[in-house]
């Protein structure tokens with residue numbers, strides 16, 4: 001199947017998911033537990049479109065939890081803003097109720113907030129495969145951004161389990177993600193099997 005047809009099928013399937021509330025709930029729990037051990041204070045995420053999983057409720061909670069620690073942390077969340085010239089993404093501070101405007105694709109983006117450098121990035125996946133490979137909408141924005149960001153943030157793909165593509169064939173420019181989470185749990189990297 002070609003990439004365009006595969007994208008269309010996966011987005012359609014995601015939009016028609018019957019138990020999305022339950023599945024979102026599961027993925028929220030996976031994200032929350034996964035985040036516990038992370039030292040990051042600046043996380044990049046996305047405003048969900050086309051049936052994507054919404055990472056913002058958990059991240060907002062993560063931010064508030066930081067304020068309740070014995071030694072409070074100033075945690076911040078960023079959303080992508082497209083750089084039209086370079087076709088890359090920069091991340092701008094977001095908080096609930098923050099002023100927003102629509103980008104060229106009609107996706108809400110923060111209006112005139114500070115640019116931040118996430119050390120951890122949650123990346124939306126139309127599809128994903130083993131090795132941490134990901135299929136997006138075809139803009140190449142994440143690939144280009146990750147190819148240029150130094151230091152490179154830790155990247156975590158988010159998707160529902162149906163978006164797993166068994167025979168995903170990466171292209172030369174595809175930047176593998178460091179981890180993949182779905183509503184079943186951590187699906188990449190694979191856990192070490194016990195030996196004896």
Ligand SMILES: Nc1nc2c(c(=O)[nH]1)N(C=O)[C@@H](CNc1ccc(C(=O)N[C@@H](CCC(=O)O)C(=O)O)cc1)CN2
Pocket residue numbers: 046047048049052080082089105107124136137138139140141142
């Ligand atoms: N929620 C979210 N925000 C995001 C991304 C994302 O994947 N998800 N992006 C990640 O890069 C950037 C936006 N990139 C996008 C690229 C294409 C389309 C899109 O709708 N494309 C059309 C096809 C257009 C064409 O073929 O010319 C489509 O899919 O119907 C949307 C967003 C930044 N913000």
Ligand SMILES: Nc1ncnc2c1ncn2[C@@H]1O[C@H](COP(=O)(O)OP(=O)(O)OP(=O)(O)O)[C@@H](O)[C@H]1O
Pocket residue numbers: 134135136137138139140141142143144147173174
């Ligand atoms: N590092 C890069 N430099 C220049 N062009 C790139 C780079 N990475 C990807 N591209 C171009 O971007 C286009 C889209 O790539 P691809 O189909 O992998 O997008 P995608 O990962 O599905 O989309 P996105 O990252 O926006 O969600 C390709 O035509 C590719 O040539």
